[in-house]
Amino acid sequence: MSREYSEKQLAELQKIKTEVLCRKCNYAGYKDDKTLCDCMKKFIFIKELYFSEIPYEYWKFYLDEGLKEKLPSTIHLYCERIPTAIEKGLGMILTSVKRGSGKTTAMAIAGKAGIILGKRVYYTFFQNIIDDRFSENKDVEERIRNSDIILIDEVDKSVMKKDSPLKAHFEILIRSLASNKKSIIFATNGNDAEIGELFGMNEYFKGYFKLVSMFDENFRDTRKEKWDSAIKENQNYKNCVDMRDVEEFIKNRG
Numbered sequence: 001m002s003r004e005y006s007e008k009q010l011a012e013l014q015k016i017k018t019e020v021l022c023r024k025c026n027y028a029g030y031k032d033d034k035t036l037c038d039c040m041k042k043f044i045f046i047k048e049l050y051f052s053e054i055p056y057e058y059w060k061f062y063l064d065e066g067l068k069e070k071l072p073s074t075i076h077l078y079c080e081r082i083p084t085a086i087e088k089g090l091g092m093i094l095t096s097v098k099r100g101s102g103k104t105t106a107m108a109i110a111g112k113a114g115i116i117l118g119k120r121v122y123y124t125f126f127q128n129i130i131d132d133r134f135s136e137n138k139d140v141e142e143r144i145r146n147s148d149i150i151l152i153d154e155v156d157k158s159v160m161k162k163d164s165p166l167k168a169h170f171e172i173l174i175r176s177l178a179s180n181k182k183s184i185i186f187a188t189n190g191n192d193a194e195i196g197e198l199f200g201m202n203e204y205f206k207g208y209f210k211l212v213s214m215f216d217e218n219f220r221d222t223r224k225e226k227w228d229s230a231i232k233e234n235q236n237y238k239n240c241v242d243m244r245d246v247e248e249f250i251k252n253r254g
């Protein structure tokens with residue numbers, strides 16, 4: 001699939017590449033026998049993550065490193081069953097009224113698991129979908145159409161109001177996507193009633209979307225510590241992904 005990057009994105013990718021290529025292969029990305037050097041494998045994987053628009057700070061999260069107990073088991077199950085979820089159009093609605101309960105982290109983990117399997121993943125804010133509707137380019141719509149897993153963050157309460165004109169648009173969107181071999185994961189801070197109202201959680205939707213309540217208390221401290229260490233570190237693409245993921249991704253890519 002050909003991809004259109006903006007000039008800004010291309011410049012950023014070039015910068016990432018320069019940072020990631022290593023001395024071992026003389027910054028060529030290939031070994032003497034013409035096979036990919038680890039650094040080039042890493043770059044190809046990073047390029048996918050970058051294209052997915054999953055935020056950088058979520059690239060290195062793992063289910064098996066302290067996060068397993070902090071995320072609901074449905075997230076684990078989803079990650080293990082991604083091809084089936086896409087095939088059947090099954091998604092999730094991650095909910096918690098509070099911020100910092102790991103919704104975006106869970107999305108990023110699921111998205112990354114999809115990328116590793118060679119699936120096309122797209123992360124966006126709900127507001128971007130709304131804005132796109134009124135724009136000429138329809139970039140977001142295009143990305144959604146060309147993706148297998150769509151991660152929609154911050155489905156805001158304002159959309160959930162009964163009389164909001166966006167609600168109808170939203171319903172059409174999910175109906176058209178869910179039945180179309182795509183898996184959508186939503187994150188929302190709405191409470192049960194609001195979610196029921198917005199998603200119209202009738203039997204039809206329940207067949208496609210599982211409501212997953214995040215554990216509110218568990219996550220916040222971790223995030224606070226993350227902030228404290230993040231502010232002290234420079235953005236570093238060299239170590240932003242784990243070689244285990246990279247190897248798995250390259251293997252699946254064939």
Ligand SMILES: [Zn+2]
Binds near residue numbers: 027
């Ligand atoms: Zn190298």
